Amino acid sequence: MSAFIPLLAALIASGVCAYQRAGLRTWTAVTAVAIVVFGLIAYAPVATVVTLILFGLIAVPLNLDSFRRTRISAPLLKMFAKVTPKLSDTEQTALEAGTVGFEGELFSGKPNWSELLKQPKPELSAEEQAFLDGPVEELCGMLDDWQVTHELADLPPEVWDFIKQNKFFGMIIPKRYGGLEFSALAHSAVLQKVASISSTAASTIAVPNSLGPAELLLHYGSEEQKDHFLPRLADGREIPCFALTGPTAGSDATSIPDFGIVCKQMHEGEEVLGIRLTFDKRYITLAPVATIVGLAFRMYDPEHLLGETEDLGITLALIPRETEGLEVGRRHLPLNVPFQNGPVRGKDVFVPLSTLIGGPDMAGHGWRMLVECLSVGRAISLPSNATGGVRAASAATGAYARIRKQFGLAIGRFEGVEEALARIGGYTYATAALSRATAAAVDRGEKPAVPSAIAKYHATEWGREVSRDAMDVHGGKGVQLGPSNYLGRAWQGVPIAITVEGANIMTRSLMIFGQGAIRCHPYVLKEMQALSIEDKKERLKTFDRALFGHIGFGFSNAVRAFTLGLTHAKIGKAPGDAYTRRYYRKLNRYSAALALCADVSMGVLGGRLKFKEKLSARLGDVLSYLYIASAMLKRYEDSGRPEADRPLLAWAFHACVWRMQMALDGVIRNFPVRPVAWLLRALVFPFGRREVPPSDRLGHRVAALLMCPSEARTRLLEWSFMTPTANNAIGRMNALLPDVIAAEPIERKFLKALKSGKITAHEYTEKLAQAEQQGAISEAERELLQRVHDATLEFINVDDFDPSELVAAKVRDGKSGKESGKGSKQAA
Numbered sequence: 102m103s104a105f106i107p108l109l110a111a112l113i114a115s116g117v118c119a120y121q122r123a124g125l126r127t128w129t130a131v132t133a134v135a136i137v138v139f140g141l142i143a144y145a146p147v148a149t150v151v152t153l154i155l156f157g158l159i160a161v162p163l164n165l166d167s168f169r170r171t172r173i174s175a176p177l178l179k180m181f182a183k184v185t186p187k188l189s190d191t192e193q194t195a196l197e198a199g200t201v202g203f204e205g206e207l208f209s210g211k212p213n214w215s216e217l218l219k220q221p222k223p224e225l226s227a228e229e230q231a232f233l234d235g236p237v238e239e240l241c242g243m244l245d246d247w248q249v250t251h252e253l254a255d256l257p258p259e260v261w262d263f264i265k266q267n268k269f270f271g272m273i274i275p276k277r278y279g280g281l282e283f284s285a286l287a288h289s290a291v292l293q294k295v296a297s298i299s300s301t302a303a304s305t306i307a308v309p310n311s312l313g314p315a316e317l318l319l320h321y322g323s324e325e326q327k328d329h330f331l332p333r334l335a336d337g338r339e340i341p342c343f344a345l346t347g348p349t350a351g352s353d354a355t356s357i358p359d360f361g362i363v364c365k366q367m368h369e370g371e372e373v374l375g376i377r378l379t380f381d382k383r384y385i386t387l388a389p390v391a392t393i394v395g396l397a398f399r400m401y402d403p404e405h406l407l408g409e410t411e412d413l414g415i416t417l418a419l420i421p422r423e424t425e426g427l428e429v430g431r432r433h434l435p436l437n438v439p440f441q442n443g444p445v446r447g448k449d450v451f452v453p454l455s456t457l458i459g460g461p462d463m464a465g466h467g468w469r470m471l472v473e474c475l476s477v478g479r480a481i482s483l484p485s486n487a488t489g490g491v492r493a494a495s496a497a498t499g500a501y502a503r504i505r506k507q508f509g510l511a512i513g514r515f516e517g518v519e520e521a522l523a524r525i526g527g528y529t530y531a532t533a534a535l536s537r538a539t540a541a542a543v544d545r546g547e548k549p550a551v552p553s554a555i556a557k558y559h560a561t562e563w564g565r566e567v568s569r570d571a572m573d574v575h576g577g578k579g580v581q582l583g584p585s586n587y588l589g590r591a592w593q594g595v596p597i598a599i600t601v602e603g604a605n606i607m608t609r610s611l612m613i614f615g616q617g618a619i620r621c622h623p624y625v626l627k628e629m630q631a632l633s634i635e636d637k638k639e640r641l642k643t644f645d646r647a648l649f650g651h652i653g654f655g656f657s658n659a660v661r662a663f664t665l666g667l668t669h670a671k672i673g674k675a676p677g678d679a680y681t682r683r684y685y686r687k688l689n690r691y692s693a694a695l696a697l698c699a700d701v702s703m704g705v706l707g708g709r710l711k712f713k714e715k716l717s718a719r720l721g722d723v724l725s726y727l728y729i730a731s732a733m734l735k736r737y738e739d740s741g742r743p744e745a746d747r748p749l750l751a752w753a754f755h756a757c758v759w760r761m762q763m764a765l766d767g768v769i770r771n772f773p774v775r776p777v778a779w780l781l782r783a784l785v786f787p788f789g790r791r792e793v794p795p796s797d798r799l800g801h802r803v804a805a806l807l808m809c810p811s812e813a814r815t816r817l818l819e820w821s822f823m824t825p826t827a828n829n830a831i832g833r834m835n836a837l838l839p840d841v842i843a844a845e846p847i848e849r850k851f852l853k854a855l856k857s858g859k860i861t862a863h864e865y866t867e868k869l870a871q872a873e874q875q876g877a878i879s880e881a882e883r884e885l886l887q888r889v890h891d892a893t894l895e896f897i898n899v900d901d902f903d904p905s906e907l908v909a910a911k912v913r914d915g916k917s918g919k920e921s922g923k924g925s926k927q928a929a
């Protein structure tokens with residue numbers, strides 16, 4: 102038995118070194134010492150020598166740099182060059198466009214939590230807070246969603262004016278150009294608050310502040326273009342839109358068929374060099390009211406008027422609305438959320454070269470310009486709008502579940518409804534933390550390509566889940582549209598957020614892991630970049646360094662995933678308090694498991710992984726849930742570890758971890774090379790799948806929290822419009838909640854009086870009066886019950902209409918409906 106001790110010592114020492122990420126030299130030294138020391142202790146000289154020789158056969162070649170490079174790394178470099186899929190220009194541009202933040206740590210298998218926790222707490226400046234409490238509050242008070250979505254199919258003129266005058270369109274524009282120059286956090290807070298009352302207004306405001314002319318001009322515009330356009334965009338004299346998508350080029354935006362030919366033509370009385378454009382764009386937000394149209398097209402110079410190159414590539418221009426031949430003004434109708442959206446078309450439209458964003462030097466750089474700017478806008482606009490929506494849904498559904506009574510009980514007391522409320526509360530907490538973390542990353546100067554895709558996908562998907570649950574809890578009240586319905590339009594509009602700025606299926610299956618794996622992996626990009634180094638010696642040296650780093654990384658992750666799996670993540674150094682330390686440990690475990698599975702998938706499947714979207718999507722899910730869970734823990738820390746938030750944090754955290762486990766299980770179960778899958782299962786789930794979804798008891802606590810005013814509930818509803826104004830039923834219902842709760846024990850006394858049979862009246866007010874006369878309730882209690890009863894009816898009631906009110910105006914006015922949709926048919 103003692104003969105095996107040196108071998109065992111070697112294995113354990115290697116395991117410890119791998120777990121701790123020791124370098125090659127340290128591993129060699131520690132393992133050799135362990136073999137000798139334990140061999141001596143066990144009095145096994147022969148076994149010690151044999152083990153040392155075997156160990157030396159492996160360790161010595163690895164430690165001899167030139168031998169390792171020429172004999173091991175060089176042949177592997179050749180193989181690697183053969184199997185590595187060549188990145189398309191589009192992919193290369195996308196990869197180079199962003200930065201790597203904390204998501205890189207999560208992908209490393211051993212996250213350095215201090216990197217997360219030392220990030221400054223994101224906060225609004227006094228000026229930003231004043232804007233939120235002033236103009237944003239005022240704007241929210243002006244928004245009547247029924248008027249916008251049904252009567253006008255547009256924002257009323259006074260709202261448009263207010264938005265422009267108060268520079269809502271200039272949040273990202275620097276002050277020197279007359280903009281507000283807000284932080285990303287403030288930008289996000291404004292969108293959240295507006296979205297909590299009107300998704301039409303929020304979408305309208307989001308677009309000029311997201312990817313579009315202002316952002317592009319700021320980064321690439323000539324000084325002349327900046328000086329001219331930015332002040333006019335900031336105060337709304339110019340309304341921008343950006344037209345990329347067309348009937349044949351949607352998700353595959355680089356395939357746009359729209360083209361521009363460089364030519365000379367008479368323009369304003371003189372012959373100028375310009376571009377003759379032909380394009381057919383659709384779905385373009387703000388296009389119907391835009392005064393300048395940002396346009397993406399492919400530029401060709403067949404007569405070589407600009408230089409040698411004929412196909413210059415994707416190029417961006419800013420075209421004034423009044424340009425001859427520009428067809429703009431017709432509208433699409435996106436699911437009854439009538440923000441301005443429509444087609445933009447033109448045939449042989451001539452524009453001078455000065456319309457190119459950044460001038461002729463930027464011709465052909467359009468795709469890079471778009472991708473470089475994309476992540477910043479995407480990190481804010483849709484995640485913030487979704488967060489505003491889920492916060493409002495939480496407020497509304499929590500209050501409604503307490504106000505609405507059936508079978509003598511508030512419906513939120515029934516376990517079935519409680520389950521839906523728990524999901525609403527948990528996902529709202531997670532979405533809000535995600536949105537805040539991504540905005541904070543932008544404020545730190547990151548271009549968060551992977552987090553923005555995570556935020557876009559998960560915030561909008563949770564928006565969809567929360568919206569569905571909110572509708573279910575409201576029953577018929579949610580279904581019947583009208584001025585008193587505060588949920589239906591948001592629910593109808595959910596697929597819009599799912600589709601825009603990278604449709605969700607593609608974002609999940611192609612982008613999150615596809616970009617995350619290469620971008621966040623500490624070695625893959627370095628290995629790939631080594632291939633393009635011209636100098637042979639340098640190429641081999643760089644590749645060798647990356648390769649052996651990668652091998653050590655792989656071993657380390659296997660050991661860490663297995664060890665943390667064996668112990669169910671009960672060990673290891675972790676930050677946090679007594680409550681959250683176990684959460685950090687769990688994330689350590691799944692970080693290692695993700696890094697292992699990702700490496701194995703890339704190593705075994707190589708370029709094929711790109712087409713195995715179902716595997717790639719699940720790996721992306723693990724990265725996403727790790728990111729979201731970290732964002733929640735950071736939020737908890739930043740809020741001063743509030744005990745009151747724990748049910749929300751715990752519910753959302755367990756939901757994330759459970760989903761991580763199921764995603765990893767899905768990867769392993771469907772991994773095409775079965776023996777590899779068996780090995781992965783043994784390493785990742787040595788005791789099987791032991792994570793469980795949030796418990797019913799936890800769900801009960803979250804549901805209770807949603808139905809009762811508290812410090813945690815107020816934090817959950819932060820940055821949502823809760824002022825009880827006439828246009829804000831959710832705010833009014835929320836304000837009624839304390840009275841509803843105070844009335845509950847009195848209602849019980851009143852019910853007891855009713856059951857006694859002494860109350861003979863039929864009408865509610867009379868019954869209350871009798872109860873008071875009989876001493877069952879006091880006068881103040883009667884008044885409270887009456888007040889709550891009347892107010893409750895207002896929230897329970899739905900609208901009804903004279904049939905003529907529901908007939909489309911066109912038909913009512915005697916016009917035929919046949920002309921509708923003409924433009925779309927033309928495009929088709």
Ligand SMILES: Cc1cc2nc3c(=O)[nH]c(=O)nc-3n(C[C@H](O)[C@H](O)[C@H](O)COP(=O)(O)OP(=O)(O)OC[C@H]3O[C@@H](n4cnc5c(N)ncnc54)[C@H](O)[C@@H]3O)c2cc1C
Pocket residue numbers: 342343344345346350351352353383384385386387435442597600601602603604605606607608610611714
């Ligand atoms: C209301 C609205 C506003 C918009 N505003 C603008 C705007 O202002 N400017 C602008 O240029 N564009 C705008 N768009 C366009 C938007 O960005 C596109 O709709 C989006 O890119 C998807 O294109 P598509 O609708 O043609 O879907 P398609 O590309 O046809 O995709 C259909 C489905 O296939 C999936 N899919 C496609 N490729 C893959 C893949 N490789 N792997 C997995 N799944 C895939 C998609 O995820 C989607 O689910 C807007 C769209 C809408 C609906």
